[in-house]
Every structure is written in structure tokens, then in C-alpha cells.
Amino acid sequence: MSIRHSLLAILAQGPCYGYQLRAEFDRRTGSTWPLNVGQVYNTLDRLVRDRLVDKAVGTGDGNADLDSPSTQHTYYTVTAAGQRESDQWLFSPVERYSVGRDELALKVALAVTLPGVDANDVIEQQRQATRGALDALTLRATSRVDVIDAGDFAQELVADSMQAHAEAELHWLDLVEKSLQRANVEGRASAFPLNTTQPRRGRPAADSHSEAAQLP
Numbered sequence: 216m217s218i219r220h221s222l223l224a225i226l227a228q229g230p231c232y233g234y235q236l237r238a239e240f241d242r243r244t245g246s247t248w249p250l251n252v253g254q255v256y257n258t259l260d261r262l263v264r265d266r267l268v269d270k271a272v273g274t275g276d277g278n279a280d281l282d283s284p285s286t287q288h289t290y291y292t293v294t295a296a297g298q299r300e301s302d303q304w305l306f307s308p309v310e311r312y313s314v315g316r317d318e319l320a321l322k323v324a325l326a327v328t329l330p331g332v333d334a335n336d337v338i339e340q341q342r343q344a345t346r347g348a349l350d351a352l353t354l355r356a357t358s359r360v361d362v363i364d365a366g367d368f369a370q371e372l373v374a375d376s377m378q379a380h381a382e383a384e385l386h387w388l389d390l391v392e393k394s395l396q397r398a399n400v401e402g403r404a405s406a407f408p409l410n411t412t413q414p415r416r417g418r419p420a421a422d423s424h425s426e427a428a429q430l431p
Contacts, residue, residue: 218250218258220304223293226268227301232288233259245370247377259291267297319384323391330406334395342388349381 225231225239237255262268269292293301319341326334352374 226293230290352378
């Protein structure tokens with residue numbers, strides 16, 4: 216999740232101070248991924264550094280701070296460059312499968328190759344956790360009330376996305392488990408020890424196990 220661009224997109228709607236910006240983020244995402252204020256200010260500092268946001272101390276008005284209208288805050292305002300970057304992010308597709316690392320896929324891949332680690336146990340632990348999360352999301356979906364505002368709609372949209380990801384994750388875990396079972400039946404090696412061959416700089420060492428370890 217791009218906190219940087221999410222905050223930038225909110226700031227494109229108008230100046231905000233740090234706590235206000237965090238509250239807006241929570242309100243617009245159904246508080247699904249709550250941010251701590253340290254994350255917000257660290258991100259804002261980087262946005263200012265990159266000249267995507269300007270900051271200035273000002274006095275809050277009725278729109279920014281209803282309880283203390285005379286309180287001074289550091290307000291952050293999007294620049295023209297920040298507006299362009301926000302628009303580009305919003306209307307560009309997420310390249311989910313070409314960037315970043317999937318922690319679960321990495322964990323299972325390592326478990327499959329590490330001697331003494333039962334990958335099936337790793338899979339089952341994750342399956343139980345994912346099923347629990349999916350059950351909670353399903354229960355939440357059945358207890359929904361009619362959508363009354365944009366905040367409710369945003370919260371349901373995020374919950375639906377999480378439910379779909381949980382269902383897909385369970386399906387993927389089932390596929391990995393079946394592949395492991397098939398590999399064991401066919402006697403194909405999976406786990407292998409550390410490679411003691413010294414790699415040459417700039418390229419990985421040749422690994423005789425790499426082909427044998429590939430799962431169908």
C-alpha cells in the first residue's frame with residue numbers, strides 16, 4: 216500500500232495538518248489500515264523534501280479544528296508537482312505482480328527448501344489464520360446495513376477486497392499443498408542444504424538442486 220500517494224491524494228483536496236490527515240485517511244479507508252502519526256509525519260517530511268508538498272504554520276479555522284479555532288498547526292499543501300503525481304497514481308493500474316515481495320510466498324518457498332522444516336505445517340498454520348480472517352469478514356458482510364454515505368461505501372469496498380484476497384490465498388495454499396504431495400509421491404527432492412560453492416561476484420553460484428527442487 217502506498218501511504219505516500221494516499222496522503223498526497225487527500226492533500227490534493229485541500230491543506231491538512233498531520234493529525235487531521237491521519238483522521239481523513241482512516242475515514243476514507245474504513246479504518247482498515249490505521250496509521251500511526253509517526254508514519255504520517257515521516258511521509259510528509261519526504262513529500263516536502265521532494266517538493267510535492269509545502270508546509271507552513273497557520274491558525275486553524277472552523278474547517279480544520281472546530282474545538283480550538285485559534286490553535287496553530289503546521290499545514291501541508293500539495294504543490295503543482297504533487298497534484299500531477301497524485302493524478303498519475305490514481306489513474307495508473309497497480310502492477311501487483313511485477314513489483315514488491317509477497318511475504319507469504321517467500322515464506323512458503325523457503326520452507327519448501329529448508330531441511331528440517333515441514334512446509335505442510337507452515338501451510339496449515341497460514342490456512343487456519345486465513346480461514347479465521349475470512350470467517351470474520353464473511354460475518355461482517357452478512358451484518359451490513361444499507362450504505363448511507365461515501366464512508367460506509369469505502370469501508371465495504373475495502374472489506375470486499377480483503378475477503379476476495381483471503382479466498383484467493385486459501386485457493387493458492389491448497390494448490391501448493393497438492394504440489395508438495397505430488398512431489399513427495401514422485402520422489403522429487405525439495406529441501407536442500409546450503410550451497411558451499413563460492414559464488415562469483417555479480418552472479419549466483421551454480422546450484423545443482425535448483426532444477427530438482429522445482430515443483431510441478
